[in-house]
Amino acid sequence: MATEIGHYINGKRIGGQSGRFGDVTNPATGEVTGKVAFATEAEVDQAVQIAKRAQAGWGNMPPLRRQRVMFNLKSLMEKRLDDLARLMVLEHGKTFDDAKGEVGRGLEVVEFACGIGHHMKGDFSEQVATDMDTWSIRQPLGVVAGITPFNFPIMIPCWMGAMAVACGNAFVLKPSEKDPSAPMLLAELFAEAGLPAGVFQVINGDKVAVDALLKHPDVPAISFVGSTAIGEYVYHQGTERNKRVQALCGAKNHMVIMPDADLDQATDALIGAGYGAAGERCMAISVAVAVGDVGDRLLDKLAPRVRALKVGPGIDPQSEMGPLVTRQHRDKVLGYVDQGVKEGAKLVVDGRGLRLQGYENGNFLGGCLFDQVTPDMTIYKDEIFGPVLSMVRSKSFDEAIGLVNDHAYGNGTAIFTRDGDAARAFANQVKIGMVGINVPIPVPVAYHSFGGWKASIFGDHGIYGMEGVRFYTKLKTVTARWPTGIRAGAEFNFRARG
Numbered sequence: 434m435a436t437e438i439g440h441y442i443n444g445k446r447i448g449g450q451s452g453r454f455g456d457v458t459n460p461a462t463g464e465v466t467g468k469v470a471f472a473t474e475a476e477v478d479q480a481v482q483i484a485k486r487a488q489a490g491w492g493n494m495p496p497l498r499r500q501r502v503m504f505n506l507k508s509l510m511e512k513r514l515d516d517l518a519r520l521m522v523l524e525h526g527k528t529f530d531d532a533k534g535e536v537g538r539g540l541e542v543v544e545f546a547c548g549i550g551h552h553m554k555g556d557f558s559e560q561v562a563t564d565m566d567t568w569s570i571r572q573p574l575g576v577v578a579g580i581t582p583f584n585f586p587i588m589i590p591c592w593m594g595a596m597a598v599a600c601g602n603a604f605v606l607k608p609s610e611k612d613p614s615a616p617m618l619l620a621e622l623f624a625e626a627g628l629p630a631g632v633f634q635v636i637n638g639d640k641v642a643v644d645a646l647l648k649h650p651d652v653p654a655i656s657f658v659g660s661t662a663i664g665e666y667v668y669h670q671g672t673e674r675n676k677r678v679q680a681l682c683g684a685k686n687h688m689v690i691m692p693d694a695d696l697d698q699a700t701d702a703l704i705g706a707g708y709g710a711a712g713e714r715c716m717a718i719s720v721a722v723a724v725g726d727v728g729d730r731l732l733d734k735l736a737p738r739v740r741a742l743k744v745g746p747g748i749d750p751q752s753e754m755g756p757l758v759t760r761q762h763r764d765k766v767l768g769y770v771d772q773g774v775k776e777g778a779k780l781v782v783d784g785r786g787l788r789l790q791g792y793e794n795g796n797f798l799g800g801c802l803f804d805q806v807t808p809d810m811t812i813y814k815d816e817i818f819g820p821v822l823s824m825v826r827s828k829s830f831d832e833a834i835g836l837v838n839d840h841a842y843g844n845g846t847a848i849f850t851r852d853g854d855a856a857r858a859f860a861n862q863v864k865i866g867m868v869g870i871n872v873p874i875p876v877p878v879a880y881h882s883f884g885g886w887k888a889s890i891f892g893d894h895g896i897y898g899m900e901g902v903r904f905y906t907k908l909k910t911v912t913a914r915w916p917t918g919i920r921a922g923a924e925f926n927f928r929a930r931g
Contacts, residue, residue: 435456435457435465435466435467435468436466436467436468437449437454437467437468437470438457438467438468438469438470438613438614438617438637439470439637440470440472440476440480440634440635440636440637441617441620441621441633441634441635442476442479442480442483442631442634442635442636443483443630443631443634444624444629444630444631445630446617446621448470449470449471449472449476449637450470450473450475450476451470451471451472451473451476451641453470453471453639454468454469454470454471455468455469455471455610455639456468456469457469457524457610457611457612457613457614458524458759458760459523459524460524460525460526460747460755460756460757460758460759460795460796461526461745461746461747461748461755461756461792461795461796461797462746462792462794462795463760463794463795463796464794466523466524467524467613467614469610469613469637470637470638471610471637471638471639471641471642472636472637472638472641472642472645473641474641474644474645476636476642477605477636477638477642477645477646477649478645478649480605480634480636481576481605481646481649481651481652482651483630483631483634484576484603484604484605484631484632484634485575485576485603485651486631487603487629487630487631487632488573488575488576488601488602488603488631488632490629491598491601491602491603491628491629491632492572492573492575492601492602493601494601495550496549496550496553496599496601497550499549499550499598499599499601500546500547500548500549500550500599501627502598502623502626502627502628503543503546503547503549503595503598503599503626504547505625505626505627506543506595506622506623506626506628507540507543507544507547508626509622509625509626510536510539510540510543510619510622511540513618513622514533514536514537515533516618517532517536517587517615517618517619518532518533518535518536519532519748520612520614520615520618521535521586521587521612521615522747522748522755523614523748524586524611524612524613524614524615525583525584525586525611525612525713525747525758526711526746526747526755526756526757526758526796527710527711527713527747527755528710528747528752528753528754528755529747529748529750530750531709531710531747532747535585535587535588536587536588538588538876539587539588539589539590539591539592539595540591541878541879542591542592542595542596542879542897542901543591543595544879545595545596545879545880545897545898546595546596546598546599547599549599549600549902552899552902553571553600553902553906555568555569555570555571556568556569557569561912562914564914564915564917565912565913565914566912566913566914567910567911567912567913568910568911569908569909569910569911570908570909570910570911571600571902571906571907571908571909572601572906572907572909573600573601573602573905573906573907574602574653574654574677574905574906574907575602575603575651575652575653576602576603576604576605576651576652576653577597577602577603577604577605577652577653577654577655577656577905578604578605578606578607578646578652578654578655578656579593579594579597579604579605579606579607579655579656579657580607580643580646580655580656580657580658580659580667581593581606581607581608581609581616581657581658581659582609582658582659583609583611583612583713583758584710584713584714584715584758584818585658585714586608586609586612586613586615586616587615587616587619589658590606590608590616590619591619592658592883592896592897592901593606593656593896593901594606594619594623594633596897596901596902596904596905597656597901597905598623598628598632598633600901600902600905600906601906602905603631603632603633603634604632604633604634605634605635605636605646605652606620606633606634606635606636607635607636607637607638607642607643607646608635608637610637610638610639611758611759612758613635613637616635617635620633620634620635643667644670647667647670647671647674647676648670648674650674652676653676653677654676654677654678654904654905655667655671655676655677655678655679655680656678656679656680656896656904657678657679657680657681658680658681658682658715658896659681659682660682660683660816661682661683661816661842661888661889664680664681664682664683664890664891665680665682665891667680667891668680668891668892677892677894677904678891678892679890679891679892679893679894679895679896679904680890680891680892681715681883681884681885681889681890681895681896682885682888682889682890682891683715683816683842683844683888683889684715684716684717684719684816684842684844684845684885684889685719685720685813685814685815685816685840685841685842685844686706686716686717686718686719686720686842686844686845686846686847687718687720687721687722687833687836687837687840687846687847688702688703688706688718688720688721688722688846688847688848688849688873689722689724689827689830689833689834689837689846689847689848689849689850689859690721690722690723690724690727690731690848690849691724691725691727691830691848691849691850691851691852691855692724692725692726692727693850693851693852694727694849694850694851695849695851696727696730696731696734697734698849698871699731699849700731700734700735700738702718702847702849702871702873703718703721703735703822703873704735704738704739704742705873705874706718706847706873706874707719707721707800707820707822708739708742708753708754708800708820708822709754710754710755711754711755711756711757711798711819711820712817712818712819712820712821712822713757713758713818713819714874715844715889716844716845716867716874716875716876717818717874718822718847718873718874719816719817719821719822719823720806720813720822720823720824720825720836721735721822721823721824721825722824722825722827722833722836722837723824723825723826723827724827724828724829724830724832724833725827725828725829728804728824728826731824732781732804732824735802735824736781736782736802739781739782739784739800739801739802739822740782740800742754742799742800742820744784744787744789744797744798744799744800745789745792746792746795754800754820756792756795756796756797756798757796757797757798757819758796759796760796762796762818762819763796763797763798763819765819766798766817766818766819766820766821767785767798769811769812769815769817769819769821770783770784770785770801770812770821772811772812773803773806773810773811773812773821773823776810776811776812777805777807777810778803778804778805778806778807778810778812778823779803779804779805780801780802780803781802781803781804782799782800782801782802783799783801784798784799784800784801784820785798785799785801786799787799798819798820799820800820800822801819801820801821801822802821802822802824803821803822803823803824804824805824805826806823806824806825807825808825808836808839808840810823813825814840814841816842830855830858830859834859834862834863837863837864837865838862838863838864840887841887841888842885842887842888842889843864843865843866843885843886843887843888843889843890844865844866844867844885844886844889844890845865845866845867845868845869845874845875845876845885846863846865846867846868846869846875847868847869847870847871847872847873847874847875848860848868848869848870848871849871850870850871856870856871864886864887865885865886866884866885866886866889866890866895867883867884867885877898879897879898880898880899881898882895882896882897882898882899882900882901883895883896883897883898884896884900
């Protein structure tokens with residue numbers, strides 16, 4: 434019997450009031466395992482009003498006490514790591530080890546938030562003019578919201594929520610309706626860590642909930658991760674209402690393989706970065722750019738590895754790649770593979786016919802590998818978000834950089850080479866937010882920040898790290914002079930200090 438999943442409001446789970454629900458399915462079996470409530474505008478307002486009251490006290494709490502809650506959360510997430518991972522496997526489909534790795538990446542940001550007392554320190558300048566001092570401080574915004582995607586139901590809520598809460602805000606999370614159970618458990622762990630009721634809340638839902646947050650006058654900032662089309666909508670709807678918005682969007686990440694690259698290392702990197710999590714990552718490598726004569730040699734190593742991928746349910750420890758999140762998404766990815774064949778790309782490895790005994794209703798697709806892909810093809814231009822890798826042949830290093838720079842997306846890229854000069858030039862010249870040198874998925878550590886360029890981001894701020902502190906706080910600068918008992922009279926001229 435399907436479990437009903439409501440919302441997490443004011444420190445407890447509650448049922449939905451709208452009477453509208455969405456199916457939550459097990460991607461490996463196709464079975465409907467849950468019914469997630471879709472919030473009304475009134476339920477969103479209720480959550481925001483509770484958050485607004487809770488934030489008043491939380492925001493005035495010393496940062497030292499806030500960071501102690503973050504320390505407690507870190508400990509609890511480590512203790513419940515397997516539980517969080519298992520929920521993700523059963524609703525998203527990624528492998529158990531990959532899910533545990535996701536929790537670990539979320540924990541990195543929680544660990545960074547454990548030092549929020551240091552990160553929010555202001556600046557002080559003594560004697561900026563005679564007997565006058567100036568200092569700057571950072572203060573929370575109030576109630577902020579996060580809209581997160583299905584592919585990282587714990588990591589991205591930690592990127593947003595841990596930073597927002599540590600900075601003194603209350604946070605309202607609208608997770609993906611496809612896999613809501615792990616975020617609900619995360620909210621309970623926040624409460625168990627000592628976070629006051631109402632400071633971290635979860636509103637499940639669809640576009641109604643998203644629009645309610647975008648329009649709400651008491652929500653001054655919105656964080657978003659998801660597709661470019663929806664990210665652009667969120668950005669424009671939010672900024673039209675004078676909100677701060679950071680919207681991290683789609684990607685088409687290229688990995689450039691130079692003729693001098695270690696091809697065994699490059700092959701390993703392409704297998705993991707192209708087919709890990711069934712390609713459902715915004716930092717997945719989806720285009721391999723083979724430079725010079727390396728293409729055939731690389732393909733000889735790569736194709737057998739793609740054919741040998743162990744595809745199965747994520748809960749099976751032998752699985753290297755699990756199913757796609759929904760039947761609808763699997764069919765969409767299949768459509769892209771069909772389109773690639775139609776447009777003339779060479780399908781070297783065809784994963785469309787994969788069938789697993791006992792999992793006939795699962796959303797499985799084998800690894801697909803294309804060669805002879807050109808920039809005018811749909812499979813090159815669009816973000817597929819599935820286990821589909823396209824190889825493009827490039828005559829030169831400069832042509833390869835041109836391919837990376839001319840693409841509409843600018844999230845991540847990588848180069849594999851032994852040539853330090855080529856690597857340095859690549860890192861300097863590519864118009865991409867995150868660059869790897871012999872590193873296929875260059876997601877920055879938590880004390881740096883995550884963010885792309887071009888159509889991969891809307892807004893000025895990346896996410897987490899000091900970018901997160903800046904996004905979730907507002908700067909206040911104070912200039913003070915204390916009376917000395919000597920009155921000089923009124924000043925009417927704007928004078929230079931000194």
